[in-house]
Amino acid sequence: xxAFATQFxxxxxxxxxxxRHRQLIRTALRNYEIARDKRKAAFQDWQAARQAAxxxxxxxxxxxxxxxxxxxxxLESRGTKVHWAGTxxxxxxxxxxxxxxxxxxxxIKSKAMTSEEIHLNExxxxxxxxxxxxxxxxxxxxxxxxxPYHIVFPSMHLMRGEIRELxxxxxxxxxxxxxxxxxxxxxxxMRQKYIAADVGITGANFAIAETGMISITENEGNARLTxxxxxxxxxxxxxxxxxxxxxxxxxxxxxxATAGAGQPLTGYNTLYGGPRQPGECDxxxxxxxxxxxxxxTVLLADGEQRDTLHCIRCGAxxxxxxxxxxxxxxxxxxxxxxxxxxxLTPHLRGLQDWKHLSFASSLCGxxxxxxxxxxDLHHHLLQNRRNASEQKPSFFERLAHRAFAVIANSTALxxxxxxxxxxxxxxxxPIKGTVLDPARAWTKTRDLAPIARESFKDWWRKRK
Amino acid sequence: MRGQHMTVTLFIPCFIDALYPHAGISVVQIxxxxxxxVVCPAEIACCGQPAFNSGYWAESRAVAVKVLEYLKDxxxxxxxxxxxxxxxxxxxxxxxxxxPQAGLARQVATRVxxxxxxxxxxxxxxxxxxxFPAKVTFHDGCHGLRxxxxxxxPRALLAKVRDLQLIEMTEAETCCGFGGxxxxxxxxxxxxxxxVKCASAIETGADYIVSNDLSCLMHQQGLLxxxxxxxxxxxxxxxxxxx
Numbered sequence: 001x002x003a004f005a006t007q008f009x010x011x012x013x014x015x016x017x018x019x020r021h022r023q024l025i026r027t028a029l030r031n032y033e034i035a036r037d038k039r040k041a042a043f044q045d046w047q048a049a050r051q052a053a054x055x056x057x058x059x060x061x062x063x064x065x066x067x068x069x070x071x072x073x074x075l076e077s078r079g080t081k082v083h084w085a086g087t088x089x090x091x092x093x094x095x096x097x098x099x100x101x102x103x104x105x106x107x108i109k110s111k112a113m114t115s116e117e118i119h120l121n122e123x124x125x126x127x128x129x130x131x132x133x134x135x136x137x138x139x140x141x142x143x144x145x146x147x148p149y150h151i152v153f154p155s156m157h158l159m160r161g162e163i164r165e166l167x168x169x170x171x172x173x174x175x176x177x178x179x180x181x182x183x184x185x186x187x188x189x190m191r192q193k194y195i196a197a198d199v200g201i202t203g204a205n206f207a208i209a210e211t212g213m214i215s216i217t218e219n220e221g222n223a224r225l226t227x228x229x230x231x232x233x234x235x236x237x238x239x240x241x242x243x244x245x246x247x248x249x250x251x252x253x254x255x256x257a258t259a260g261a262g263q264p265l266t267g268y269n270t271l272y273g274g275p276r277q278p279g280e281c282d283x284x285x286x287x288x289x290x291x292x293x294x295x296x297t298v299l300l301a302d303g304e305q306r307d308t309l310h311c312i313r314c315g316a317x318x319x320x321x322x323x324x325x326x327x328x329x330x331x332x333x334x335x336x337x338x339x340x341x342x343x344l345t346p347h348l349r350g351l352q353d354w355k356h357l358s359f360a361s362s363l364c365g366x367x368x369x370x371x372x373x374x375x376d377l378h379h380h381l382l383q384n385r386r387n388a389s390e391q392k393p394s395f396f397e398r399l400a401h402r403a404f405a406v407i408a409n410s411t412a413l414x415x416x417x418x419x420x421x422x423x424x425x426x427x428x429x430p431i432k433g434t435v436l437d438p439a440r441a442w443t444k445t446r447d448l449a450p451i452a453r454e455s456f457k458d459w460w461r462k463r464k
Numbered sequence: 465m466r467g468q469h470m471t472v473t474l475f476i477p478c479f480i481d482a483l484y485p486h487a488g489i490s491v492v493q494i495x496x497x498x499x500x501x502v503v504c505p506a507e508i509a510c511c512g513q514p515a516f517n518s519g520y521w522a523e524s525r526a527v528a529v530k531v532l533e534y535l536k537d538x539x540x541x542x543x544x545x546x547x548x549x550x551x552x553x554x555x556x557x558x559x560x561x562x563x564p565q566a567g568l569a570r571q572v573a574t575r576v577x578x579x580x581x582x583x584x585x586x587x588x589x590x591x592x593x594x595x596f597p598a599k600v601t602f603h604d605g606c607h608g609l610r611x612x613x614x615x616x617x618p619r620a621l622l623a624k625v626r627d628l629q630l631i632e633m634t635e636a637e638t639c640c641g642f643g644g645x646x647x648x649x650x651x652x653x654x655x656x657x658x659x660v661k662c663a664s665a666i667e668t669g670a671d672y673i674v675s676n677d678l679s680c681l682m683h684q685q686g687l688l689x690x691x692x693x694x695x696x697x698x699x700x701x702x703x704x705x706x707x
Contacts, residue, residue: 009650016656026660322639326656360650362643362657363517365610382517389519401515401523408478408509408527418482441648445655446686449483456476456485460504
C-alpha cells in the first residue's frame with residue numbers, strides 16, 4: 001500500500017466517525033440537491049442538454065489541436081501573450097517569471113483549481129510574493145492554511161462560528177456569526193488588497209476558440225476585480241477548457257450553474273478578450289494566458305478515458321458521492337476530490353500511488369448519473385482498477401481470485417465449500433469481530449449472514 | 465399473454481445459493497406458478513464479479529467463461545440479483561471484448577433479465593396474488609437502478625401485494641456501502657454509508673427493507689443485527705410469495 005493510501009485510510013477512519021461532519025455535509029448537500037432539482041426542472045429536457053453538452057465537449061476535445069491554435073491566434077491578435085506550459089513546473093516558472101519581471105509585490109487571485117493542481121501559491125510565496133485569495137471560500141481556507149475542501153465550495157466544511165473565530169484570530173475583526181457581517185469583514189480586507197495588487201491571477205471556466213475569449217463565472221464579483229484593477233492579468237487554465245463556439249456558452253453557463261450550485265446562472269459571467277484596447281478606459285494593461293497540459297495530453301491519447309477531459313469542474317459528482325459525503329474532501333489528499341478526483345489523480349500523479357482512490361468506491365454510479373457532460377466516471381474507476389492490477393498484481397489477491405475460480409467452477413468443490421462453511425461457522429461466533437476473526441474487516445461492525453444448512457442447489461437437486 | 469410456457473434458465477448467484485436459498489426457492493415458485501419451465505444449471509456458481517471489480521479480469525473470465533458456456537443455449541435467463549444481472553448484461557461484453565467469446569458474451573447479454581424486470585417488462589405481470597401484512601420500504605440496489613434502469617418494476621409488483629404498505633425512504637437511491645470487496649477493503653467508509661442508509665430506512669417506521677438485490681440487504685441486515693434493530697430485510701421474491 002502506498003503512503004498516500006495508508007494516509008487516506010487513516011483519515012477516512014477518523015472522518016467517517018465524525019458525526020458532526022456527516023450531519024453538516026449531509027444538510028448542506030441536501031439543500032444543494034433541492035436547488036439543483038428545481039433548476040434542472042427548468043430545462044426543457046435535462047437529459048438532452050447533457051447529451052448536447054457531451055457532444056460539444058467531444059468535438060472540443062477530439063479536435064483540441066485545431067481549437068487551441070484558433071484560441072491562441074485570436075487571443076494574440078488582440079495583444080494577449082499566450083504561454084504554453086507542458087508541466088506544472090513550467091507553468092509555475094512562467095507565472096513567477098511574469099510576476100518578477102513586473103517587479104510586483106502583491107498578487108490578488110480569484111478561484112482557480114488549476115493553480116491548486118500546480119501548487120502555484122507555494123511557488124509564488126517561495127519567490128517572495130504575497131498572494132491573497134479573493135474568493136470568499138478560498139480566502140477562508142487560505143487563512144486556515146488549508147487546501148480547498150471542495151472544488152466549488154472550498155469552505156463548506158466550516159460552521160459560521162468557526163469562521164467567526166478564524167476572522168477574529170487572523171483579521172482581528174468578527175462582529176458576529178452573521179454571514180453578511182462576516183462577508184463585510186472579508187470585503188473590507190480584500191478591497192485594500194485589490195487596490196494594492198500589481199498582478200491579478202485568475203482561472204477560467206471556458207475558453208472560446210471561435211472568438212479567442214476566456215469565460216469566467218463567479219458569484220462574488222471578485223474575479224472581475226482581480227481582472228480589472230491590477231495592471232497585469234494572468235489567466236491559468238487547462239487545455240481541456242476549450243469550447244469551440246461562443247454559442248456553446250448558451251448551454252454551458254446555465255448547465256454549470258445548475259449542476260454546480262443549483263443556480264439558474266452564476267452571479268457574474270464575464271468574457272475576457274484581451275488587455276485594454278486603445279480607447280478603452282479600463283482593464284489590465286497586459287494579459288497573459290497560460291495554457292497548461294500537465295498530463296492532459298496523456299488522457300487525450302487514452303481512447304477509453306478521454307471523456308474525462310470533458311469535465312467542467314462543476315463538482316456535481318462530489319455532491320452526490322456517498323464516499324465524498326462520508327470521508328470529506330480533505331481525506332483524498334488531492335487537488336480534485338470525489339469521483340472525478342479518483343478517476344483523474346492516478347493519471348496526474350501516478351497509478352500505483354493513487355489507485356486506492358479508484359478502489360475506494362462502491363461503484364454505485366451516482367456520479368455518472370449526475371455528471372452534466374456524461375463522463376463515464378464509475379466505469380473509469382473500474383478501468384483504473386484493471387490497469388492497476390494488471391500492471392502490478394497483488395500476489396495474495398490474485399491467488400485468492402484464482403482459488404475462488406477453481407472452487408466456483410467445480411460443482412463438487414463448491415458444494416464441499418458450503419458444507420465446510422456451515423460446519424465451521426459456529427466457531428467464528430465467539431471470536432466475532434475480534435482480532436482473531438479472519439472476517440474482522442466485515443464483522444467488526446456488521447454481523448455475517450449465516451450459511452444455510454441446505455443451500456439452494458441442495459434443495460434443487462433433491463427436488464428433481 | 466406474452467411468453468407463455470417459456471423455459472426460463474435460472475441463475476442463482478453464489479451468495480444466494482449459500483446464504484439465502486429461500487429467495488431462490490421463492491423465485492422458482494413464482495415462475496412455475498406462472499406456467500414456465502424452470503431449469504437451473506448446477507455447474508454455475510458465480511458470475512465473476514468479485515475478481516472483475518478488483519481489476520483481475522483474467523481471473524474473472526476464468527469464472528465467467530463457465531457461465532457463458534452453460535447459458536449459451538438458454539432462451540431466457542433470469543438472475544436473482546440486479547448486481548449479478550448487470551455483470552452479465554453490461555459488463556460481460558467488456559470483459560470478453562477481443563477474446564474468442566466476445567460474440568457469445570454479447571448474445572447472452574441480450575437474453576438476461578433481472579427477476580423483477582422479467583416479471584414486469586417481459587411477462588407483463590404485476591399481480592401475483594400475494595399478501596404481506598407489513599409496512600415496508602424499498603432499497604434500490606445501485607447496479608439494478610443505474611446499470612439496468614430498474615426502478616418502477618419492483619414498485620409495480622409491491623403495489624399489488626395485499627395489506628402491504630410501501631413507505632419510501634429519503635435515501636432510497638443512496639448506496640448502502642456494500643460494493644463487494646469494497647466493504648472489506650474500506651470497512652470504515654462502507655459502514656458509514658450503511659449507517660446512513662439504515663437510519664433512513666428506520667426513519668420510515670417500516671418493518672422491512674425490501675430489495676431485489678440481496679447483496680445490499682446482506683450488508684444492511686449485518687448492520688441492523690449488530691445494532692440490535694428490529695427492522696428486517698427481505699428479498700422481493702419472498703414478499704411476492706407471501707400468503
